[in-house]
Structures are given as C-alpha cells and as structure tokens.
Amino acid sequence: MYDVPLSLEALVNSENTRIGLVLFPRLTQLDLTGPAEVFGRMPGAEVHLLWKTLDPVPSDRGLSILPTTTFNDCPRLDVICVPGGPGQVELMDDDVTLQFLRRIALGCSLITSVCTGSLVLGAAGLLTGFRATCHWSSIDQLSLLGAEPVHERVVRDRNRITGAGVTSGIDFALTLLAHLSGDQVAQEVQLQMEYDPHPPFESGSPRTAPPALIEATRVKISSFVERRRIATERAAARLANFPGSMPTGRKRSTSGPCQSAASLE
Amino acid sequence: MYDVPLSLEALVNSENTRIGLVLFPRLTQLDLTGPAEVFGRMPGAEVHLLWKTLDPVPSDRGLSILPTTTFNDCPRLDVICVPGGPGQVELMDDDVTLQFLRRIALGCSLITSVCTGSLVLGAAGLLTGFRATCHWSSIDQLSLLGAEPVHERVVRDRNRITGAGVTSGIDFALTLLAHLSGDQVAQEVQLQMEYDPHPPFESGSPRTAPPALIEATRVKISSFVERRRIATERAAARLANFPGSMPTGRKRSTSGPCQSAASLE
Numbered sequence: 109m110y111d112v113p114l115s116l117e118a119l120v121n122s123e124n125t126r127i128g129l130v131l132f133p134r135l136t137q138l139d140l141t142g143p144a145e146v147f148g149r150m151p152g153a154e155v156h157l158l159w160k161t162l163d164p165v166p167s168d169r170g171l172s173i174l175p176t177t178t179f180n181d182c183p184r185l186d187v188i189c190v191p192g193g194p195g196q197v198e199l200m201d202d203d204v205t206l207q208f209l210r211r212i213a214l215g216c217s218l219i220t221s222v223c224t225g226s227l228v229l230g231a232a233g234l235l236t237g238f239r240a241t242c243h244w245s246s247i248d249q250l251s252l253l254g255a256e257p258v259h260e261r262v263v264r265d266r267n268r269i270t271g272a273g274v275t276s277g278i279d280f281a282l283t284l285l286a287h288l289s290g291d292q293v294a295q296e297v298q299l300q301m302e303y304d305p306h307p308p309f310e311s312g313s314p315r316t317a318p319p320a321l322i323e324a325t326r327v328k329i330s331s332f333v334e335r336r337r338i339a340t341e342r343a344a345a346r347l348a349n350f351p352g353s354m355p356t357g358r359k360r361s362t363s364g365p366c367q368s369a370a371s372l373e
Numbered sequence: 374m375y376d377v378p379l380s381l382e383a384l385v386n387s388e389n390t391r392i393g394l395v396l397f398p399r400l401t402q403l404d405l406t407g408p409a410e411v412f413g414r415m416p417g418a419e420v421h422l423l424w425k426t427l428d429p430v431p432s433d434r435g436l437s438i439l440p441t442t443t444f445n446d447c448p449r450l451d452v453i454c455v456p457g458g459p460g461q462v463e464l465m466d467d468d469v470t471l472q473f474l475r476r477i478a479l480g481c482s483l484i485t486s487v488c489t490g491s492l493v494l495g496a497a498g499l500l501t502g503f504r505a506t507c508h509w510s511s512i513d514q515l516s517l518l519g520a521e522p523v524h525e526r527v528v529r530d531r532n533r534i535t536g537a538g539v540t541s542g543i544d545f546a547l548t549l550l551a552h553l554s555g556d557q558v559a560q561e562v563q564l565q566m567e568y569d570p571h572p573p574f575e576s577g578s579p580r581t582a583p584p585a586l587i588e589a590t591r592v593k594i595s596s597f598v599e600r601r602r603i604a605t606e607r608a609a610a611r612l613a614n615f616p617g618s619m620p621t622g623r624k625r626s627t628s629g630p631c632q633s634a635a636s637l638e
Contacts, residue, residue, distance in 0.1 A: 136410070137406055137409070137410060138410035138566070141403055141406035141436065145401070145434070145539070148433075148434030148436070152578065155435060164429070164439050169409070169414070170420060171406065171413070171422065171471065174436075174437040176435065211448055220395075223567075233399035243567060261571050262571075272567055273566065273567025274566040274568070279572060282572065282574070283573050285574060286574075292541070292586070294620070295574045295576035295586055296576075296589070296590055298572060298574050298576045298582075299578070299586060299587070300590065301403070301538065301539040301577070302488075302508060302537055302538025302539050303539070303540045303570075303572050304542070304572070304577030304580070304581060305540065305544060305568075307544060307568050307569070308544060308563075309551075309559065310563075311560035311564050312563045312566070312567055312568035312570070313567060313569035315569070325561055325565065326570075360374050
C-alpha cells in the first residue's frame with residue numbers, strides 16, 4: 109500500500125502536472141496559500157484544493173477557503189501536499205483522510221507537506237523510513253511515526269519533500285517548482301512574487317530567536333503540543349498494528365545540525 | 374474627505390484593534406493571506422475580510438476566499454489594507470470600492486496596502502503627497518497618482534504603510550504589528566510562523582535577478598502593465614477633477630536607491 113514511486117523522472121518530463129493541496133478545518137491557511145501561490149504560477153500546472161466536500165473550509169484564524177475538488181472526485185495526482193495547523197491533530201485520527209492520502213499517494217510522483225502536515229503524512233504511514241521536517245515546535249514527534257526529523261527548512265528524501273513551519277511553505281514550493289520545471293521557471297516565479305525577504309527581526313527560528321522569547325512561547329503552547337503528542341502516539345500505535353505499514357526507507361542518513369527540540373509553536 | 378488622522382498614538386494604546394483587508398475578484402491571494410496570517414495572531418485584533426457581498430471571491434489563480442463583512446456592514450476600522458493583483462485594474466475604476474475606501478479611511482489610524490493595492494489607494498486619492506511602494510513592475514505608476522515611489526520593501530510615511538510585491542506583505546505585516554503591539558509581540562509571531570526565509574535563488578528583486586530573466590518577464594507582461602497604466606492615467610484624470618482631492622503631503626523626501634523602473638511583474 110505504501111509502495112509509491114520513488115523517482116521524479118516521469119514527472120519532470122510530463123506536460124501537465126496535477127498538484128493537490130489538502131484543505132481541512134482549522135488548518136493554518138498560510139501553510140497552504142504560500143505554496144498555492146507558487147504552484148498557481150507553474151506553467152501547465154493544474155492545482156486542486158481538496159476536501160471531503162465543496163463547502164468552505166475555515167482555517168484556524170477565521171479565513172475560509174473553498175475546495176475545488178472532493179476526495180471522491182480527485183483525479184490521479186502528480187503531487188500531493190498536506191499543510192499543517194491545529195486541525196491536524198484531529199486529522200491524524202481521521203480515517204477518511206488517511207485512506208485518501210494512501211490511495212492518492214500510489215499515483216503520485218511527489219508526496220509532500222508543509223509544517224505539521226508532515227505528521228499527517230506520518231500518520232498515514234507515508235513517511236516511515238524517510239527524513240523529514242516539520243514546524244520546529246513539534247518536529248521531534250516525527251520519530252514516533254518512524255520518520256527521521258531533520259532540522260532544515262526544506263528536506264528532500266527521494267520523492268518526499270517536506271517544509272518546516274508555516275512560511276517555509278514558500279521556500280518549499282519554489283524548491284519543488286525548480287525540481288519540476290527547472291531553475292529558470294522557479295527564478296521567474298520568485299521574481300514575479302518579489303520574494304526578496306527582509307524579515308524585520310532575527311526571531312524566525314529557535315536558532316536565532318532570543319531564548320526568553322522561545323521559552324515564553326513554549327509555555328504558551330505546551331498544553332496544545334502535548335495534546336498533539338498524544339494524538340501522534342495514537343497514530344503510531346495504529347500504524348504498528350497495520351499490516352504492511354512501517355516499511356523501512358532505503359536510505360537513512362544522519363540529520364543535519366539539531367536545535368534543542370523544545371516543544372514550541 | 375482625505376483629511377485622515379496622521380498619528381499612530383491612539384491606536385497603539387487601544388485594546389481592540391480592528392483591521393480590514395479588502396477582497397476583490399482576481400486579487401493575488403498571497404498579497405492578502407500573508408498579512409492575514411500575521412494579523413490573525415495579533416492579540417486583541419479583530420480581522421475583517423471585506424467585499425461588497427459575502428459571496429466567495431475568486432483570486433487570480435483559482436483559490437477563492439470568503440469575505441466576513443460587507444462594505445455596508447463594516448464597522449469603524451483602525452487599519453485598512455488593500456492587496457493587489459490583476460483585478461486591481463478594474464478596481465481603480467470601481468466607484469463603490471473607491472468611495473468605501475475614502476469613507477472608511479476617515480476613521481482609520483493606518484491606511485495601508487500590499488503590492489499594486491497602493492495604486493488603488495492612490496486612485497482613491499489616499500496616497501497623494503505620500504511616499505509609497507508597489508510591485509516592482511508598476512511602482513513608477515504611483516507618481517501618476519501624486520505619490521512618490523520609493524523602491525523599498527516596506528515604506529512608512531506618517532500613517533501610510535505600503536508593502537512592495539506579493540511576499541512583501543509578510544514583512545509589511547510584521548512591521549505593522551511591531552508598530553501596533555511592540556517588537557516583542559512581532560518577534561513572537563515571527564517565531565510562530567517560522568519566518569526565517571531561505572529563498573532558493575537570488576532572483577526575488579530586479580536588484581538581484583539575472584538581467585535576461587528580468588527582460589523575459591518584462592516582455593511577457595508588458596501588455597498587461599500597459600493596460601494597468603491606462604487605468605492609472607484614467608484614475609489620475611478623475612482625481613484631478615475631484616474637488617478637494619490631491620492634497621499635498623506635509624513631508625516629501627527623496628526616494629531611496631532606485632532600480633531601473635522596468636515594467637515587469
């Protein structure tokens with residue numbers, strides 16, 4: 109069931125690329141809208157916003173987005189991408205979504221996520237044995253699902269590409285676009301989007317943020333991250349009991365330089 | 374009509390901040406969704422997504438967003454923000470929207486935009502005499518509307534704050550958040566959003582992109598940018614005939630280092 113193709117070659121040469129982004133209640137909208145902006149500018153791309161129904165899906169902070177395609181009507185995809193956000197905790201227990209992901213992944217050349225969406229891929233058994241990243245507050249939970257946490261902004265391991273927290277989705281999507289359409293197209297899209305970032309502070313990562321700020325944030329979200337951990341453990345237990353799950357990836361390497369894996373978000 | 378407050382003081386000390394982001398057909402969704410993600414994390418903020426009706430508004434690349442509040446039902450706002458995108462050309466001719474912006478701006482402490490949204494503010498007479506920025510392809514058009522183009526990513530002139538193209542909205546919104554809630558809150562939101570960008574290429578600005586890439590992009594969008602220019606000239610003509618419009622700003626200074634103002638997008 110998890111024996112999905114591991115090569116990008118077929119995709120790179122195809123004329124029409126179908127990309128599906130999963131919507132779900134209480135997603136963090138920028139996890140999805142950043143990559144959607146990039147993919148929408150890809151020549152020959154067909155972008156599907158996927159959910160169980162076509163009703164508007166409310167994000168975690170009130171902005172609602174319309175799906176374009178239901179799980180049932182979803183065509184074969186080349187790329188599947190799962191964003192994250194608080195609703196990801198419930199999604200890890202949602203059998204309809206997990207089964208859809210397993211089914212659609214069979215035809216995908218690339219299986220991808222942004223932020224805590226990687227925990228959903230993991231809950232579906234799609235990251236077992238792969239190196240992956242996640243929002244910095246919860247990246248340690250990947251190992252419960254058989255994935256190897258890598259503290260980088262964009263991580264590619266064979267045909268899995270994962271992005272770290274929220275805004276990482278833009279770097280992730282441009283990286284993916286370069287794989288699919290070549291560097292020149294990705295550079296042009298970066299120019300169109302005037303992606304020449306100048307963050308006002310050096311606080312966007314636990315590597316750079318002041319320790320007191322990290323600690324204050326950690327305290328603020330600790331109970332939520334703990335609730336996420338319990339859901340991740342539940343998903344891991346189900347995976348362990350699932351025949352054919354938990355395959356070992358063919359390549360494992362040591363991760364990059366690690367940060368203190370505080371439970372922050 | 375354009376005599377809006379020029380001080381941030383009242384706003385900085387208020388407990389509840391009402392922020393309105395304008396939706397319109399064929400907006401560039403990331404112009405809006407980037408800032409919306411930041412504002413949604415601001416303590417005490419009330420974020421309104423504004424349009425004429427509550428029907429879903431389609432962006433330029435197929436992602437549709439639901440308004441939360443109509444122009445008619447919009448309460449007094451502290452901050453108004455206008456994003457850009459191709460539909461901005463029609464919006465500059467849309468009297469209902471321009472009148473709404475003029476009316477709501479009267480109560481706002483901050484009048485803001487992202488990308489070509491600054492041309493809409495300009496068409497409403499709200500940037501006359503102010504330094505401002507815009508998407509790099511069309512920033513020169515600001516001067517037709519009495520604004521002074523400044524080639525920077527985020528430009529503040531008194532109570533106007535404008536962001537450059539598309540992804541600039543994230544830098545813009547964090548800068549605005551720091552003004553409203555202080556540096557510590559903005560730093561925490563930057564950490565939550567893991568905004569530690571690592572663009573895959575050095576091509577996000579005409580300052581850094583390869584000249585051949587800039588030229589190819591310019592050619593591709595030249596007819597659209599020309600259509601925008603004609604609409605901007607029409608808006609400028611209306612402004613000149615509008616009694617009480619085109620006030621001179623109190624401060625004018627020379628702009629920052631200018632790029633070749635190619636018509637690129």
